[in-house]
Amino acid sequence: MDKLIHGTAAEGTVRVMAAITTDAVAEAIRRHQTSPTAGAALGRTLTGAALLGASQKDFDRLTVKIESDGPVGGITAEADPNGNVRGYVKNPHAELPPRVDGKFDVRGVIGKGTFYVIRESGFDIGLHREPYVGSVPIVSGEIAEDFAYYLAKSEQIPAAVSLGVLLRNSDPFVMAAGGVMIQMLPGANEHIVTMIEDTMARAPHLTSIIKEGASPKDLLTTALGVIDFEVLGEEQVLFQCTCSFEKAVGMIGALGRDEVESMIEEDSGAVMTCGFCNETYTLEREDLEGILLASGAN
C-alpha cells in the first residue's frame, strides 16, 4: 500500500517528506495507457505533487502543471490534503528512444517551458479566494530538479528532491515509484544542508531500494544519513479522481436544452470522458430525457 510520511529533522529546521507511490503511479499509467517515458514523467510529477502537498497547509487542491514544447505537450498533477492524487499527460503516447545510459529520456519528452504550482483553498467553506500561482521556467525537465528549483526560486525554500519511477516491459509494468523531498527552513545550518545534499547524491537509486521493499521511513534514513529525523504524520497515497456519473450529468445539463435535445435526436445518448482519470461515462437516452425534465421544471 502506498504511503507518505512527513516530519522534521535537525531541531525542526529541516522539513522532510517521503513517499512510496508504486500503486498510484501504476493506476495512473494503466488508466491513461501511457508510453513508458510519458508514464515515468507523469509518475514523477504525481509523486512530487503529493510530497509538495504534504509540506503545505491551508489548501484544498494543489496543482502542479508543466506546460512544455516537448512531445508530451504538458502534464497536470493534482494533490489534495489527504494524499489523493490524480493527473494526466497531454500526449500520453509520446515517446523517445532511451538515453545513452539506458534511462528514459524524460527531459527530452518534456522539453522547454514553464513549471507552475497552483494552490486553491476555501471551496469547502464557500470562499472563492484567488488561487496562489507560482511559476518558474523548466530548468531540467527531469522533474525532481524542477520541483527543487521551484521551491528555491518561488518559495525561497532551498530543497533537495528525488523522484523515481522504475518500469519494465511486462506485468507489473510499474515495479517501483516514490520520492523524497527535503526542505531547509529559515535557520537551517549550512553544514546540515551540505551534508544532506552529499548523502542524497551518494545514496543508491531510490527505486532500487523501493523495489527491495523499503518503507518511506527507509527512504528518509537513506536520504538523511546520520541526521536524526522525527516523523510527525503519515497518510495513504491513492490515485483517486473526483469525477462521478452525477457530475457528468451536471456538465451535460450545463450545455443547455438545445444541445441535450440534439444529443437525444442524433445519438440517443452521450459519452463523456474525464480528462484526469480517463473514466468514461455513458448517458443513455433516458438520462438525457431526465436532464430535460429537470431543466423544464425550473
Ligand code: ZN
Ligand atoms: Zn475522473
